[in-house]
Amino acid sequence: FGEYGEDAQEELLAADGDAAKLNALMVAYPDWVEPANRLATLRFQDGEFANSVELCLKILRQKPWHFGASSGIVMCYAKLGDMEKAQFWLSEAMPQQPGPGREKWVERMAK
Numbered sequence: 001f002g003e004y005g006e007d008a009q010e011e012l013l014a015a016d017g018d019a020a021k022l023n024a025l026m027v028a029y030p031d032w033v034e035p036a037n038r039l040a041t042l043r044f045q046d047g048e049f050a051n052s053v054e055l056c057l058k059i060l061r062q063k064p065w066h067f068g069a070s071s072g073i074v075m076c077y078a079k080l081g082d083m084e085k086a087q088f089w090l091s092e093a094m095p096q097q098p099g100p101g102r103e104k105w106v107e108r109m110a111k
Helices: 006-015 019-028 034-045 049-062 067-079 083-092 100-110
Strands: none
Touching: 006 019, 006 034, 019 034, 034 049, 034 067, 049 067, 067 083
């Protein structure tokens, strides 16, 4: 999560658990998904599952392979009682093991 340099990484670590600081980082670095990922986790922990889903969707639009957002959206939909959407997002996640399944996933995402 240091793709924006040491200063940004330090800001992210200092913002952990602070929604206002994470939102500020999302504004300052709109293409960096890690502040949104941390905020999605915080929202999940606070029981704000619908808000966490929106953040996960934002992340997945930018990085469809993002493991935290992929697993997070499944957990959120399960908590919301929407097992159909949870199952859908589980099926959309990048396979964890290398092989033909992952290759097909990469080809599909590259289109």
